[in-house]
Structure formats: C-alpha cells, structure tokens
Amino acid sequence: MNIANIIRGIGNRASGFYPQGLVARVLAPVALAMGASSCQILSDFNTFSPAQDVQMGEQAYGEILAGETTIGSGGQYNQVVRVTQNLVNAAQVVSPDLAGLFKWQVSLIDSPGTVNAFCLPGGKMAVYTGILSVAQSDAGLAVVMGHEIAHALERHGTSAVSKQMVLQYGSVIAAGAILGGEGTDSEMAGMAIALATSLTTLQFGRSAEYEADLVGLEIMARAGYDPREAVGYRQRMDALGGAAGPEWLSTHPSNANRIRQIQEALPGVIPLYEAAR
Numbered sequence: 022m023n024i025a026n027i028i029r030g031i032g033n034r035a036s037g038f039y040p041q042g043l044v045a046r047v048l049a050p051v052a053l054a055m056g057a058s059s060c061q062i063l064s065d066f067n068t069f070s071p072a073q074d075v076q077m078g079e080q081a082y083g084e085i086l087a088g089e090t091t092i093g094s095g096g097q098y099n100q101v102v103r104v105t106q107n108l109v110n111a112a113q114v115v116s117p118d119l120a121g122l123f124k125w126q127v128s129l130i131d132s133p134g135t136v137n138a139f140c141l142p143g144g145k146m147a148v149y150t151g152i153l154s155v156a157q158s159d160a161g162l163a164v165v166m167g168h169e170i171a172h173a174l175e176r177h178g179t180s181a182v183s184k185q186m187v188l189q190y191g192s193v194i195a196a197g198a199i200l201g202g203e204g205t206d207s208e209m210a211g212m213a214i215a216l217a218t219s220l221t222t223l224q225f226g227r228s229a230e231y232e233a234d235l236v237g238l239e240i241m242a243r244a245g246y247d248p249r250e251a252v253g254y255r256q257r258m259d260a261l262g263g264a265a266g267p268e269w270l271s272t273h274p275s276n277a278n279r280i281r282q283i284q285e286a287l288p289g290v291i292p293l294y295e296a297a298r
C-alpha cells in the first residue's frame with residue numbers, strides 16, 4: 022500500500038474525502054482547539070489511527086532506506102540491536118497498547134558524517150553511524166533512542182502530519198470548489214509525496230521535544246540504563262552545537278534548558294533504573 026492509498030483510505034474512513042466531511046472532521050476540531058487557546062489539545066490533534074502510524078511509517082522507512090547503505094553485522098550493529106531491543110521491551114511497559122501494535126525494527130545506516138537517529142510512526146528506527154561517537158556507550162545510545170521511541174509512542178509524527186494535512190487539504194478543497202469537482206490524481210499524488218517527505222523532515226516543536234526527553238528517560242531507566250547519562254549526552258551534543266552543528270539541532274530546544282529539565286526529572290526515574298538493574 023502506498024501513501025496515496027493510505028491517504029485515500031483516511032478519506033474513505035470518514036464521511037467522504039471532499040469536502041464537507043473533511044471540513045467538519047479535520048478543520049472544525051482544529052478551529053475549536055485554536056479557539057480554546059489550548060496548546061495541549063492542539064498538540065494531541067491527530068487524524069490518524071495507530072494502525073495508520075504503522076502503515077505510513079513502513080512506507081516512509083522503505084523510501085528512506087532505499088537511498089542509504091545499511092550495516093547488518095559487526096560490533097556497532099550488535100550494539101544498536103541490543104540497546105533498541107532493551108528499550109522496546111521497556112516501551113511495552115510504558116505504553117503497552119501502542120508498543121504491542123507497532124512493528125519495531127532498527128537499521129544501522131553507514132553515514133559517519135550524520136549525527137542523527139529516528140523512530141518513525143509505528144516503530145521503524147534507524148541509527149546513523151555518526152551519532153555513535155557522540156553516544157559513546159550503550160547508555161548514551163539509550164538516551165538517543167529512548168527519546169526517539171518516545172516520539173513514536175506519543176505519536177508526535179502523525180500529529181504533526183495531521184496539522185500539515187489541514188493546510189494542504191484546505192487548498193485542495195478550495196481548488197475543488199472552484200472546479201466544481203474532486204481533486205485530480207496528480208493533486209493527490211502531490212500531497213502523498215509531500216506527506217511522505219514530511220515524515221522524515223518533521224519538526225515536532227519544543228513541547229514535543231521536552232515530552233520526548235521525559236518519556237525517553239523513563240524508557241531508558243526501565244530498560245536498565247542509567248538516566249544520569251542523559252546529562253552527559255546533552256552536554257556533548259551542546260559542544261557540537263552552534264553554526265557548526267547539524268542543522269536538525271537548531272529546531273530543538275536549547276540543550277541548557279533540556280539539561281535543566283532532565284536534572285529535575287532524575288529523582289523520579291533513578292529508582293526505576295535501580296529496580297531494573
């Protein structure tokens with residue numbers, strides 16, 4: 022199933038793709054949320070089902086990996102598999118329903134210059150080799166991947182795509198109204214490509230990053246990795262930062278603020294770590 026069919030499925034699942042059903046179902050709740058001035062309501066806004074998280078994530082994963090060289094053996098690969106497996110086991114405790122539904126998988130991408138990692142909606146993960154030297158240890162890698170897994174469990178990806186859909190569908194609805202008909206296949210294909218691309222370039226926003234830090238701390242602690250390592254990891258990332266750092270860092274909250282929040286949260290998660298050791 023490709024993204025275009027998934028998007029069509031979303032339309033079919035509700036009361037019709039164009040235009041009234043979508044306006045009522047998608048635009049109205051957003052307007053309501055904005056009217057209520059509640060960031061929390063808006064941050065939880067999501068037009069996708071968890072099963073669609075899995076479908077969209079698998080589709081995007083295939084597209085990403087098709088352009089990369091992966092490593093399937095050796096010490097680094099074994100470390101990545103070991104750490105993520107322990108974290109996924111802990112995720113089953115933190116969020117059993119979603120973690121049980123997700124199709125967890127990890128790849129190691131051979132890219133020494135890329136200091137990055139991700140977990141797509143639905144549990145498909147990748148670690149770029151460039152982040153391993155910043156992680157330095159299993160616990161450091163657990164900081165990285167605990168945070169990324171938290172994004173997936175909190176469904177930040179499809180929540181962000183949902184908000185983009187409101188904007189993109191809004192323009193298609195307008196075009197459809199002018200033409201007096203439904204959107205064309207090329208319009209649909211264009212949206213599908215935009216959505217697939219957005220899954221890999223999403224900026225979740227600061228509140229989502231702070232939330233992922235906290236949930237990630239719990240996941241790593243429950244997996245038996247010392248959550249205090251999150252402070253050292255953030256300091257190392259901070260040292261990479263500024264204009265010389267990877268571009269994606271600039272979309273994140275400041276490391277100083279993140280470290281402050283992590284330190285405040287540590288007393289709550291250290292007992293989980295000590296119980297899990």
Ligand SMILES: [Zn+2]
Pocket residue numbers: 168172225230233
């Ligand atoms: Zn993040």
